[in-house]
Amino acid sequence: MSILHNASDVLRCFGTGCSDITVTEVSTRLGLPKASASRLLKAMRDCGMLEEIGGTRRHRPGRMMLDLAAAFRHSSGLIGRAGEVVAAASRRFGHTGYISLRDGFEVTAIADFEGTNQLRVVSNIGRRLPAHACSTGRTLLARLPEAEVARLYAGHPELELLLSRLAQVRAEGFAVSTQETTLGVEGIAIAVADPATDEVVSLCLVYPHTLVTPEERDEMIAMLAEGAGEIAASLGDAAFMQPLLKNRIPQ
Amino acid sequence: MSILHNASDVLRCFGTGCSDITVTEVSTRLGLPKASASRLLKAMRDCGMLEEIGGTRRHRPGRMMLDLAAAFRHSSGLIGRAGEVVAAASRRFGHTGYISLRDGFEVTAIADFEGTNQLRVVSNIGRRLPAHACSTGRTLLARLPEAEVARLYAGHPELELLLSRLAQVRAEGFAVSTQETTLGVEGIAIAVADPATDEVVSLCLVYPHTLVTPEERDEMIAMLAEGAGEIAASLGDAAFMQPLLKNRIPQ
DNA sequence: ACTGTAGTTCCAATAAATGGAACATATCTG
DNA sequence: CAGATATGTTCCATTTATTGGAACTACAGT
Numbered sequence: 001m002s003i004l005h006n007a008s009d010v011l012r013c014f015g016t017g018c019s020d021i022t023v024t025e026v027s028t029r030l031g032l033p034k035a036s037a038s039r040l041l042k043a044m045r046d047c048g049m050l051e052e053i054g055g056t057r058r059h060r061p062g063r064m065m066l067d068l069a070a071a072f073r074h075s076s077g078l079i080g081r082a083g084e085v086v087a088a089a090s091r092r093f094g095h096t097g098y099i100s101l102r103d104g105f106e107v108t109a110i111a112d113f114e115g116t117n118q119l120r121v122v123s124n125i126g127r128r129l130p131a132h133a134c135s136t137g138r139t140l141l142a143r144l145p146e147a148e149v150a151r152l153y154a155g156h157p158e159l160e161l162l163l164s165r166l167a168q169v170r171a172e173g174f175a176v177s178t179q180e181t182t183l184g185v186e187g188i189a190i191a192v193a194d195p196a197t198d199e200v201v202s203l204c205l206v207y208p209h210t211l212v213t214p215e216e217r218d219e220m221i222a223m224l225a226e227g228a229g230e231i232a233a234s235l236g237d238a239a240f241m242q243p244l245l246k247n248r249i250p251q
Numbered sequence: 252m253s254i255l256h257n258a259s260d261v262l263r264c265f266g267t268g269c270s271d272i273t274v275t276e277v278s279t280r281l282g283l284p285k286a287s288a289s290r291l292l293k294a295m296r297d298c299g300m301l302e303e304i305g306g307t308r309r310h311r312p313g314r315m316m317l318d319l320a321a322a323f324r325h326s327s328g329l330i331g332r333a334g335e336v337v338a339a340a341s342r343r344f345g346h347t348g349y350i351s352l353r354d355g356f357e358v359t360a361i362a363d364f365e366g367t368n369q370l371r372v373v374s375n376i377g378r379r380l381p382a383h384a385c386s387t388g389r390t391l392l393a394r395l396p397e398a399e400v401a402r403l404y405a406g407h408p409e410l411e412l413l414l415s416r417l418a419q420v421r422a423e424g425f426a427v428s429t430q431e432t433t434l435g436v437e438g439i440a441i442a443v444a445d446p447a448t449d450e451v452v453s454l455c456l457v458y459p460h461t462l463v464t465p466e467e468r469d470e471m472i473a474m475l476a477e478g479a480g481e482i483a484a485s486l487g488d489a490a491f492m493q494p495l496l497k498n499r500i501p502q
Numbered sequence: 503a504c505t506g507t508a509g510t511t512c513c514a515a516t517a518a519a520t521g522g523a524a525c526a527t528a529t530c531t532g
Numbered sequence: 533c534a535g536a537t538a539t540g541t542t543c544c545a546t547t548t549a550t551t552g553g554a555a556c557t558a559c560a561g562t
Binding site: 002003004005007008011012014015018019020043044046047048049053054055056060061062063064065066067068069070071072074075076087091101103108110113114116125126194196197198199 | 253255256258259262263265269270271294295297298299300304307312314315316317320321323325326327342352354359361364365367377445447448449450
């Protein structure tokens with residue numbers, strides 16, 4: 001096995017619930033002899049992929065990773081523009097907002113904009129959520145052909161339900177989740193794509209569900225949709241659809 | 252040369268002004284035969300360190316890097332706590348705030364909190380600034396022994412000036428920069444350390460310099476200092492000093 | 503269809519990675 | 533504080549991945 005693959009396996013250990021790692025942990029988790037694990041971590045330290053935490057024997061990702069994450073965000077015009085839209089909406093309504101990507105069955109927030117209201121949802125960047133069970137996830141899944149979703153979730157007991165919810169998302173142009181991932185929290189999401197790079201991102205706002213009336217909710221959806229619509233128009237995202245808003249008060 | 256070192260050299264290409272890269276670029280920048288560059292990028296793609304952008308032949312850091320950056324931030328209690336302090340200050344005053352680390356001669360923002368005021372400094376995470384020429388940088392350099400600074404900046408024409416400014420930072424407990432990096436922008440910064448891990452971070456707020464009176468400035472410093480002081484006390488940072496504020500209006 | 507540019511695949515030679523065991527160091531426990 | 537245990541490092545010959553050059557393929561511009 002190439003040292004590069006081993007190195008990336010080490011990096012993959014980091015994530016939810018693991019922000020540092022030791023030689024022994026690497027040895028057991030990857031099934032490597034501890035000699036190899038020791039050398040591997042040393043090599044990764046030497047080249048900046050890892051760094052030792054203080055004087056301890058624990059390792060965390062190197063500082064370089066922060067630069068790489070920034071480069072990732074900058075490499076995509078779509079992410080940057082979506083971020084501006086969510087940031088503006090987050091400021092106007094005071095609620096926390098995210099930009100998320102899908103990766104298989106999961107979605108991750110890649111940029112967050114914490115709200116300003118006294119009562120607001122605390123941002124939790126990097127947290128992985130099941131794509132079928134949150135509003136951002138469903139807007140992203142709704143961008144796939146039905147057959148693809150069926151293949152992804154083959155054997156899943158609630159596949160039928162999921163497909164009908166995705167159909168609804170396609171029809172309405174947005175998704176809502178109510179207390180799905182966190183008690184008391186509701187979220188709205190809209191997806192937009194860059195056909196040139198096949199990227200799809202989801203813009204969302206999350207808020208305490210007792211705080212927002214249906215009218216205000218539609219106001220928020222409208223604001224996200226306006227920004228997303230401009231992005232879609234300029235990049236040529238044909239699948240984007242302006243949302244149907246029943247409760248919106250005409251301006 | 253180990254493939255791991257080559258891989259990390261590729262990753263190091265990303266940064267200011269470079270968010271994607273091709274086989275030829277790698278070949279020329281690292282001085283590798285293009286055969287090697289091609290195989291290297293392929294291997295890095297295969298293990299998730301890079302990804303191809305759309306159908307093009309350009310590469311950017313892989314999604315994994317976002318998770319790694321999040322793990323880095325979580326691995327340090329210091330960073331998290333400093334972030335809370337700056338976030339609260341940013342919300343209260345409406346100005347943009349950062350958490351920064353020093354790496355040799357440079358400082359980088361690793362977390363940002365965009366302000367809410369109409370006129371605010373746009374956050375620019377990942378941007379590398381010369382440590383001697385910004386307020387965050389000087390608070391971090393002020394944490395080093397004078398001899399170490401002298402060694403770092405040996406031969407630098409303005410070493411004497413720098414040392415006297417650092418002495419001032421040590422005496423006052425905070426640093427100010429006025430239109431140093433960006434015209435019209437002023438910033439205040441305070442450093443705090445975790446003696447258990449030898450980490451030092453700088454908390455800062457940046458704002459349009461015409462908008463803030465000396466009294467308000469001291470109010471902001473006081474708020475950052477209060478939070479930083481609590482962190483210093485709980486972690487046992489002996490070098491932390493409450494700032495001397497001349498213009499503060501007694502509460 | 504032609505030319506230059508960019509990227510990939512093939513090969514034997516070479517340099518790096520591997521696992522086991524001995525060694526060294528930290529951490530726990532009574 | 534000694535002895536025990538868990539954790540990390542160094543050394544070695546062996547195995548195997550990596551290397552650079554050259555030939556090959558793909559592609560964009562004219």
